[in-house]
Amino acid sequence: MLTLLAHRDAKHVVQVAGLQVHSDRVEVVTLDAGPDFQRDWLDRAAAQGGPLLLEPEDALKFARACLKALEAIHALGVMHGDFKSDNLCIKAIKMNPESGVALDLESLRLIDFAYAVYREQPLRFVLPTDPDRLAYMPDSYRAAIKKAQATADPSHIQQAACAQVDLYSLWYMLSNVVPSNLQDGRWMVWQEWMHACKKAAREPLITSTAFDAPTKQMLALTEKMLGQLAEPQSRWAQVATALPSWEIQSGETPLANAHPTKLLTPLIEIPLSTVTTVTSEPSSQQMAVQASSVNLKDQPSSSTSRAGQNIWQYQRWWVIVASLAFLYRWLDHRFVETGLKLTDLGFGLGLLAMALAFPAVLGALWRAVFHSRSACFWVRYPGLVLCGIAAYFLVVLVPVGVSVSQLTAFLVLLTLLVVALLV
Secondary structure, rough: HHHHHHHHOOOOOOOOOEEEEEOOEEEEEEEEOOOOOHHHHHHHHHHHHOOEEOOOHHHHHHHHHHHHHHHHHOOOOEEOOOOHHHEEEEEEEOOOOOOEEEEEEEEEEEEEOOOEEEOOOOOOOOOEEOHHHOOOOHHHHHHHHHHHHHHHHOOOHHOOOHHHHHHHHHHHHHHHHOOOOOOOOHHHHHHHHHHHHHHHHHHOOOOOOOHHHHHHHHHHOOOHHHOOOOOOOOHHEEEOOOOOOOOOOOOOOOOOOOOOOOOOOOEHHHHHHHHHOOOOOHHHHHHHHOEEEEHHHHHHOOOHHHHHHHHHHHHHHHHHHHHHHHHHHHHHHHHHHHHOOOOOHHHHHHHHOOOOHHHHHHHHHHHHHHHOOOOOHHHHHHHHHHHHHHHHHHHHHHHOOOOOOHEEEEEEHHHHHHHHOOO
């Protein structure tokens, strides 16, 4: 997953430094992402008896930084799936000699993608996490994890994965980071933001809505609220904290040898014998660390094959549209050549085919350029109807000169197109 995000230039994500190849596995090694937000920031503030964030503007700026990190992966169709304070790393800066330590929000990095879900590729294993102890995830997603574990079918998790899962986790984390008993009127705008975030995380979405739409909407609302508070944009990347200056150690991103925090994702044992969708998967211990290990035989044979799969994922719609255009051009030529007249039904179907061609072409263009999942529906459903209409015209042409071999060839082509549209 980290390699995928790196290839797609995802910002605010821990970077891959390299691979350590062993005889039975490959370990992903990441660069240092900075101090752990839970251990080095929140726990330190709690030890001093106060909150980390002092002003509503600071809380909004921190929320904005989290949303920008989530937007970077949601735009690629990736859900983090384990968003919480000990999966964030943020470096520290000194705003001025007299002040304490400040958060450098531009340095915020997401870590631990062990439970991330990529909507463009089927999930290949059931998450070995205990859904009853995941209070920071919405009930619908926890129910999907339970169902997947009960049926050994990861598709339930795949179907439930959406940006709103991460938004709910963001709301849950911030409800603990920022005290909820603040009575000062200046914090009213923060209470409004929290209400809006919780609503966005629970609101049902239309199927055709872009994967990252809820995140973009919350980011726009956050920036609007910062503007209402007259907070200059030049200060959005820094947040003052209640912590005095201290010598910050260049700690490593939490890996296998890190001390577990109280928020360590709870795991359960998943009997591998019950998981029928894969032959070999990482153990729960391997899944719990940032440098997750994977079996060599589960890896793609080469980066070329992965690149080819991604190209086909986004460009196949052009192949489908071009194939349909060729087929309809041939049908039109045969009708003119044989002098066959259209019936009222045939005339109506011809008009419908012309009307459906526009959304199909537009959807293929939109999918290829912007990688929008909603664009698939513009090609898929018109394309299926166009395949049906083409099959009707082929049958009509049979009595007037379409050979059996031509009919067979085009019916095979239509079958392949239908399969490509439905996959």
